[in-house]
Amino acid sequence: MNATLPLAPAEVRAASSSAAEPKRHAALVRVTHWLTTLAFLALLLSGGEIVLSHPRFYWGETGNVNMQPWLNLHVPSSRDTVPTGYGYVLPDQNGWSRYLHFQAAWLAVATGLLYVIWGLFAGHFRLNLLPTSSHLNEIGMSILQHLRFARPSREEAWSYNVLQRLSYLVVIFVLFPLMIWTGLAMSFGFDSAFPLAVRLLGGHQTARSLHFLVTIALVLFLLVHITMIFVAGFRSRMRAMITGHVGTGPSGESRARLDSANQGRATAAKE
């Protein structure tokens, strides 16, 4: 089995040109990564503010303070009509929160579309994110390494491990589309043109509950993502996602040295 690491076409091009050091992440990946980060944080902040005006969740079409929620967050609210048990009401932030939420949603969707279309054409998903059978065979070991918070090997600075691949694919192709769908399903205007969007989900309040649950999933992903960046080496990973250079250092390795190491590994694997 060939153990050399798959390269993104951008990396192949860069490696074959006169450039000294190829980029770890293509420019488009880096730009869309940080635009998505910006949009996500704006959506999270504004979404949190909107939830505070009614921190209760229901299933089905209807839900209000006269009905029993399946989930009551038991946090103070920005509306005095919500029975929270707290003796005070938070200031109303829904105006700017809603404006910001939808503006950031446009940024997230536009960025996501650009990334997905580019990724399909450039082979990004096929080459860099789709796990191979050898990746899937390593899944048990990869889980063990993660549980031990083992610092990844140097070559991993140039590729994604199997758990990374699977979690990124879930975020890109499951959680983000679900977020957009459940968000749009809460729009009365959108539902008038596309009633199936909300009907298939099981109702307006179900869409709102799912929107909240997917947020929790994305926040968990973000926490693990940031933790893993620290485990793998904050400086090198940040540098790679900002400048594209992995650089040399304790957790980064120059491409040239890595290539010769891979050559050795590939030869060994064939024998």
Add this chain to the structure above:
Amino acid sequence: MTQISRRTLITTGIAAAAGASGIAVAATLARRHGLIPPDSGGIFGAGETLTYAAQRLLTRHAMAREFSASEISSNPFANEVAPLGDEFNRLQAGNFLDWRMTVDGMAARPTTFSLAELRTFPTSSHTTMIGCEEGWTYIAQWGGVPLSYILDRVGALPQVRYVVYRSIQPDWWESIDMADALHPQTLIAHRMNGGDLPVPFGGPLRLRVPRQLGYKSVKYITSLTLTDDLRKFGKGLGSASPEGGYAWYAGI
């Protein structure tokens, strides 16, 4: 300058020029087709314009979802209402017989209608969901006079682009575009779930715009003004909502 950087420079320049002229063309087209909301200025103007324009292109004639009688909420929530004032209390004591709704502005026959008169007009009804920007919802059957009937009756001029409407509650006014004003489900509602519209839910008269959030369905309607330009009203942002920090368009 190297070959690569010159090529990059030229490509970037062409892309930037194409992008800038594309945006300029899009803005002109959007303005011509009424796709720019009145609160398009400011830092959230881009998102607001995209949302309004996209929804108007998709939803112009679409109908709000309707529900069956069995889905009507047994426990609707009326939301709280600020004290309605002496004038309202006086009208309520008189069983709203003296309630009036004035229609003026760009109309051939500006008219003041009494509640009794409005009740004799053709009635339309629909069982639709009302949702608050806070996130809660309920379903009710709403009945009333289609706003389009009122516009016909007063002889709305062809250049009317917006209908401004006001509540008896001071400083509470809203406006909608003609896509919503002429929409068959937009009602001057005076009935709810088979009875007279109760006061907590906006009785005796409430504008019901089911394709937008509840704050566009203003309670206690006293007047309508037909106009071609929202800049003449209040701070020029379209309604009291943007003046209080909320979006003018509430289809999302």
